[in-house]
Amino acid sequence: MTATPLRDRLEKAAPFAGPQPVNVSVSATPYVWRNPTTIKPREWIYGRSIQRGHVRAIVAQGGAGKTILSVGEALAMVTGRDILGQRVVGGPKNVWLWNLEDDGDELARIIQAACKHWNISASDIAGRLFVDSALDGAILKLAQSGVSTGLQINRPLVEALTAELIARKIDYLHVDPFVSSHAVDESDNMEIDAVAKEWAAVAKNGNCGIGLAHHVSKAGAAEATALSARGAVALINACRSVLVLNRMSEEEAKRYGIEDEKRRRYFRVYDDKNNRAPPSDQSDWFRMLSVELGNDDFGGDNMGVVVPWSPPDPFEGVSVDHLYRVQCLIEQGEYKAHHSASNWAGQAVASVFGLDVDDKASRARIINMLRVWVTNGALVVDERRDANRQIKKYLVVGKWANDQSATPAGGVALQGVAPEQQSATLHTSPRRGGSVAGAAGAGAQVSQNRFVADNPALGLAREDDDPAVAAFDRGEGFPNG
Known part of the structure; x- marks a missing residue:
């Protein structure tokens, strides 16, 4: 059945034939204040x-x-x-x-x-x-x-x-x-x-x-x-x-x-x-x-x-120290941003987490992790010429995981930082080509709590939760050195 246009139906409608009201009166009702706790819930x-x-x-x-x-x-x-x-x-x-x-x-x-x-x-x-x-x-x-x-x-x-x-x-x-x-x-x-x-x-x-x-x-x-x-x-x-x-x-x-x-x-x-x-x-x-x-x-x-x-959480079990180790590997090498490249940055992530980049689920997880770290500034896309003089996109370190002056605004791994890991050791930024072990001996040790305190959006720890962090801010250094 073809629907009759609304305008035609209104024009053809018969006048209202019901009893005509007399002495019509309209009165607005004042709103009566109510205690919200007494209103019947849905x-x-x-x-x-x-x-x-x-x-x-x-x-x-x-x-x-x-x-x-x-x-x-x-x-x-x-x-x-x-x-x-x-x-x-x-x-x-x-x-x-x-x-x-x-x-x-x-x-x-x-x-x-x-x-x-x-x-x-x-x-x-x-x-x-x-x-x-x-x-x-x-x-x-x-x-x-x-x-x-x-x-x-x-x-x-x-x-x-x-x-x-x-x-x-x-x-x-x-x-x-x-x-x-x-x-x-x-x-x-x-x-x-x-x-x-x-x-x-x-x-x-x-x-x-x-x-x-x-x-x-x-x-x-x-x-x-x-x-x-x-x-x-x-x-x-x-x-x-x-x-x-x-x-x-x-x-x-x-x-x-x-x-x-x-x-x-x-x-x-x-x-x-x-x-x-x-x-x-x-x-x-x-x-x-x-x-x-x-x-x-x-x-x-x-x-x-x-x-x-539930969709898999790419940051389940991920700590700040994991990110730091990924950054160290990327700093040491030449890693491209696209996952089709043989020297893809995902290889560094796979190495740290023991993942197989050829496994579809692991590959998807790595891509999501890299996407978040690029969004948060922990990694940065750098366009430059490769060995064949072609412009390619590489991933390089942006804000280091322990860089107290430039921590990612929303937390490096969003909600993915594992709260149960409380003593992951972070290090100062290594020179290109330097080893992670070498970096550990070169700089002062900074606890993961320090990093988390600089990222309140993580919702894990605050400065006043950790006396050692407060002491560090006062210039007293950490206990034991």
């Missing part, structure tokens, strides 16, 4: 994503992981366990999964695979998990529209649904997908707005949170956002929270050292429109595992199960 059900009385959307490409994520969230809520890293507020919840694409057998496969992986028993979910499928007869059409009838809300269904939510004390209802829960023009903002507002009314009157899974348009196939959702934007506008799922990109796979053929097992989730909770600049990452159901003689169906995953 009722969160699951993390900061599901709120009682409100609707959220879950937007993703087909096959990105919406269904198995919704099953994982449901099992977390009904068991009260934070299996996906989100807190279940107030203990176990009652959850209703209403799927409009898959039949009951397929849903059972997904649910039982997740239960098998997470060691969830029948008694753990008894009486709290409810599952229905449109393919098994549980049709859900909240509204429909036609040329002759216009938009019609299915009031009997709305009332029956609300009554069941109340009777079962459902905390969260998940509908997958939204497009199958109505029969209106999904490109018509007025009609979609009416359907979305009806779902919001069901959430409020049913005293539960509601999730509406939604697909993206073809234009949003590369990188999904809230605005990539197919059809009218009215749905996104009506939701309080919009979770967006994206598969791991090729660039992200390279950054984290994930083989390209395996990157589709990873996806990230972030709230692209949460005006009820503090914004977050980080995505939650998940990985898909394969769980064998054992439902035939050959092992049975293999089903996807979603588990939390």
Whole structure:
């Protein structure tokens, strides 16, 4: 059906024929000051994503992981366990999964695979998990529209649904997908707005949170956002929270050292429109595992199960002394900046950390470490001619790790400096060609605490935390010399 332009619909609309009000009076209400501690808090059900009385959307490409994520969230809520890293507020919840694409057998496969992986028993979910499928007869059409009838809300269904939510004390209802829960023009903002507002009314009157899974348009196939959702934007506008799922990109796979053929097992989730909770600049990452159901003689169906995953931290276990040793090697040699060069600076990093530059994960880690050190000024890109008189980019030492007068502003290794290493010995800058051992004997020893104190952004140690540092600042030198 072709949507009638909004302007034409307004021009053809009949005048309001209801009873005309008389003696209209409008009065502004003065705001009454309230103690903020007495204001009723928002009722969160699951993390900061599901709120009682409100609707959220879950937007993703087909096959990105919406269904198995919704099953994982449901099992977390009904068991009260934070299996996906989100807190279940107030203990176990009652959850209703209403799927409009898959039949009951397929849903059972997904649910039982997740239960098998997470060691969830029948008694753990008894009486709290409810599952229905449109393919098994549980049709859900909240509204429909036609040329002759216009938009019609299915009031009997709305009332029956609300009554069941109340009777079962459902905390969260998940509908997958939204497009199958109505029969209106999904490109018509007025009609979609009416359907979305009806779902919001069901959430409020049913005293539960509601999730509406939604697909993206073809234009949003590369990188999904809230605005990539197919059809009218009215749905996104009506939701309080919009979770967006994206598969791991090729660039992200390279950054984290994930083989390209395996990157589709990873996806990230972030709230692209949460005006009820503090914004977050980080995505939650998940990985898909394969769980064998054992439902035939050959092992049975293999089903996807979603588990939390964290990108590798390139600075895990890295100390200031590690950086100093890398700087010493780079100072002694000629190392190029690009990782394709045979004398790449990553060779120096690999030597210090015992890494293999031919290993994809190790190579990605080294690239990330070098990128941060260049950003912080510990290493500097220097363009000069090589032996063939061609201009090439080299990495050279910038601000030495123990250079008290020019320490990197944000800390050499960002948050990667290991707090547990408290006595790493740093040295004065060696001459080109000098050995690390020679440098150790040439200059005064400066503790790692001194370096950390000069970098408060590290959040590890301050001057007044270390008497030796304070003594050094007073010109008294360090104890024992």
